[in-house]
Amino acid sequence: MDLKDLYRDVIVDHNKNPRNFGRLEPADLHADGHNPLCGDQLSVTVNMAGDRIADIRFDGSGCAISVASASLMTEAVRGKTLTEFASLHARVHELLTQHDSSIDPVSLGKLGALSGVREFPARVKCASLCWHTLQAALQHETNAISTE
Amino acid sequence: MNAATQSVIEQVGTRSVSSIRADFPILHQQVNGHPLVYLDNAASSQHPQVVIDAISQYYQKNHANIHRGVHTLSQRATDQFEGAREEVRRFINAGCSKEVIFTRGTTEAINLVAESFLRPRLQPGDEILISALEHHANIVPWQHVCQHTGAVLKVIPITQAGEVDFTAFESLIGPRTKLLALAHVSNALGTVVPVENFIAAARKAGVPVLLDGAQAIPHSVVDVQKLDCDFYCFSAHKLCGPTGIGVLYGREALLQAMPPWQGGGDMILTVSFEKTTYNQLPWKFEAGTPHIAGAIGLGAALRYLNSLGMQNIAAYEQQLLAYATRQLSKVEGLRIIGTAPHKAAVVSFVTKNIHPHDLGTILDTEGVAIRTGHHCAMPVMSFYGIPATARASFAFYNTFAEIDRLVAALHHAQNVMG
Ligand SMILES: Cc1ncc(COP(=O)(O)O)c(C=O)c1O
Numbered sequence: 001m002d003l004k005d006l007y008r009d010v011i012v013d014h015n016k017n018p019r020n021f022g023r024l025e026p027a028d029l030h031a032d033g034h035n036p037l038c039g040d041q042l043s044v045t046v047n048m049a050g051d052r053i054a055d056i057r058f059d060g061s062g063c064a065i066s067v068a069s070a071s072l073m074t075e076a077v078r079g080k081t082l083t084e085f086a087s088l089h090a091r092v093h094e095l096l097t098q099h100d101s102s103i104d105p106v107s108l109g110k111l112g113a114l115s116g117v118r119e120f121p122a123r124v125k126c127a128s129l130c131w132h133t134l135q136a137a138l139q140h141e142t143n144a145i146s147t148e
Numbered sequence: 149m150n151a152a153t154q155s156v157i158e159q160v161g162t163r164s165v166s167s168i169r170a171d172f173p174i175l176h177q178q179v180n181g182h183p184l185v186y187l188d189n190a191a192s193s194q195h196p197q198v199v200i201d202a203i204s205q206y207y208q209k210n211h212a213n214i215h216r217g218v219h220t221l222s223q224r225a226t227d228q229f230e231g232a233r234e235e236v237r238r239f240i241n242a243g244c245s246k247e248v249i250f251t252r253g254t255t256e257a258i259n260l261v262a263e264s265f266l267r268p269r270l271q272p273g274d275e276i277l278i279s280a281l282e283h284h285a286n287i288v289p290w291q292h293v294c295q296h297t298g299a300v301l302k303v304i305p306i307t308q309a310g311e312v313d314f315t316a317f318e319s320l321i322g323p324r325t326k327l328l329a330l331a332h333v334s335n336a337l338g339t340v341v342p343v344e345n346f347i348a349a350a351r352k353a354g355v356p357v358l359l360d361g362a363q364a365i366p367h368s369v370v371d372v373q374k375l376d377c378d379f380y381c382f383s384a385h386k387l388c389g390p391t392g393i394g395v396l397y398g399r400e401a402l403l404q405a406m407p408p409w410q411g412g413g414d415m416i417l418t419v420s421f422e423k424t425t426y427n428q429l430p431w432k433f434e435a436g437t438p439h440i441a442g443a444i445g446l447g448a449a450l451r452y453l454n455s456l457g458m459q460n461i462a463a464y465e466q467q468l469l470a471y472a473t474r475q476l477s478k479v480e481g482l483r484i485i486g487t488a489p490h491k492a493a494v495v496s497f498v499t500k501n502i503h504p505h506d507l508g509t510i511l512d513t514e515g516v517a518i519r520t521g522h523h524c525a526m527p528v529m530s531f532y533g534i535p536a537t538a539r540a541s542f543a544f545y546n547t548f549a550e551i552d553r554l555v556a557a558l559h560h561a562q563n564v565m566g
Contacts, residue, residue: 003513003564012566038505039522039535061535063503120509
C-alpha cells in the first residue's frame with residue numbers, strides 16, 4: 001500500500017486546481033451527489049448538443065480523491081456521446097473496483113491516475129461519486145443521488 | 149519540542165504506562181510498516197489479556213445456557229453471568245443488581261427506554277428534550293417515538309465551544325417535557341456535559357433523565373446514585389470489554405412499572421396460550437439467550453479498570469489531552485473543533501487544506517489510526533458548517549510519544565498533499 005499510488009501528482013494537482021469547477025447556467029441537465037459517510041457533496045451541470053456532452057461543470061466539496069476524480073471526469077467526458085460515456089464509465093468502474101482488471105490504466109489517459117484507489121477500499125466511493133452523479137444527470141434524474 | 153525531550157512520567161496510579169501496554173497484545177504490532185498508534189478509542193477501545201482470557205476460559209471450561217439448567221456447567225455459566233452483573237452494579241454504584249439490565253449496547257439500551265418507558269406515556273404535543281451534541285443513537289429512537297405518538301423533539305443548542313447551553317435549556321424545559329436525554333460526554337467533541345446541573349433542574353421540574361454514558365464511563369468515575377439520574381446507558385466495547393454487550397441502568401421503581409420490551413424465553417415466568425406472566429427484574433428485559441461471554445468479558449474489564457483506578461485513569465488521560473491539545477495547536481492550519489474547558493481525552497480537528505478523509509488515509513499509512521467523518525453526530529457537523537472532522541481519541545495506554553507520532557504524521561500529510 002503505497003501512498004504515492006493514491007495521491008499521484010495528477011490527483012494532487014486536480015484537487016488543488018479543479019478544472020471545470022462551477023455551474024453552467026442555464027444547464028440542460030443537473031444532478032446532486034452525496035456520500036453521507038464522508039459528507040462529500042457535489043453537483044454536476046451539463047449542456048448537451050444532440051446526444052453529445054457539449055459542456056460540463058461540477059462544484060461541491062469533498063476529499064482530494066472525490067474532487068480530483070470529478071475534475072478529471074469533466075475533462076474526459078466533454079464531447080463524448082451518451083454511448084461513449086456509458087462505455088467509459090464501465091471501464092472506470094472496473095478500474096476502481098477490480099483487482100484483476102485487465103484494463104490498462106494508460107489506455108484511460110489521465111483517468112488512469114485513479115488506478116491506485118482500488119488498493120484503498122474505503123476510498124472507492126469517493127472516486128466513483130462523480131460518475132454516478134453524472135450518470136444520474138444524463139438519465140434526467142434530477143433527484144439527489146447517494147452512494148449509500 | 150517532543151516527548152523525548154520532555155522527560156514526562158507516564159504513570160497511571162502506581163503503574164507505568166509501559167507496563168500497562170504490555171497487558172494489551174494488540175498494541176504490539178506493525179501497521180503498514182510502522183508500530184501501531186491506536187487513537188480511535190472513542191469508537192472502540194482495546195482489550196487487556198485478562199479480558200481475552202476470561203472469555204476464552206469461559207468457552208473452554210464453562211459454557212452452557214444459563215438460568216434453567218440443573219447441570220454443573222449451566223450453574224457455572226449462570227454464576228459467572230450474574231457475577232458480571234454484580235461487577236457492573238458495583239462499578240456504577242447502583243442500589244441493587246435488579247437495576248442492571250444487559251443489552252447489546254448503548255443503542256439498544258436507549259431504544260429500550262424509548263419503547264418501554266417513554267412511548268406509553270406520550271400524548272400528542274408532549275416534548276422530549278435532547279441536546280445538539282447527541283450521537284445518532286440518542287436522536288433517532290426519540291424521533292421514532294415522536295412519529296408514533298405525535299410528541300415533539302426539542303433540541304438544546306450548543307455554544308461555539310461545544311457546550312450545551314444551560315440558559316437555553318432552562319427556557320426549553322417545561323410542563324410538556326416528558327424526558328431529558330443527554331450525552332454525559334460528547335463523542336464528536338469530547339465535551340464533558342455538567343449533567344449534575346441539568347439533572348437538578350429536571351428533578352425540580354419532575355422530568356425524568358436518561359444519560360448516554362457511552363463516552364463518559366471510560367474516562368471517569370460514574371456513580372448513578374450520586375448523579376441521581378433515572379437511566380444510564382453504556383457499551384462494554386468502549387470500556388476494554390467485548391462488542392455486543394452493554395448496560396441499561398434504570399431506577400428500580402421505574403423499571404418495575406415498565407412493560408417488557410421484547411418477548412421470548414428468559415423474560416417469562418409462565419406461558420400458556422391464554423396468559424403469560426413475566427419474570428422479575430432484571431430478567432424481564434432480557435428476552436432470549438444473552439451474550440453470556442460478553443457479560444463475563446465486561447466483568448473482567450471492569451475488574452481490570454478498577455485495579456488501575458478510574459480516578460488514576462482520568463488523571464493520566466487529562467495529561468494526554470493537555471499535551472495533544474498543545475501540540476496539535478502548533479500544527480499550521482489546524483483548527484480544533486470543540487474547545488469546552490472541561491473535556492474528555494478526545495480532540496476533533498480540521499485542517500485548512502486537507503480533507504479529513506485524506507488525513508485518515510495518509511495517517512493510516514504511517515501506522516496512526518484515527519477516525520474521520522461525522523462520528524454519528526451529523527447535527528454537530530452541520531452546526532460547525534463542516535462535513536467531517538478528524539478525531540484522535542485517547543485511552544490510558546496511549547503515550548506522549550504516540551502524540552508526537554500523530555503530529556509527525558500530520559506534517560507528512562501536509563507534504564503529500566502539497
Ligand atoms: C455518545 C455515544 N452514544 C452512543 C453510542 C452508540 O454505542 P453503541 O454503538 O455501542 O450502541 C456511541 C458509540 O459510538 C457514543 O459515542
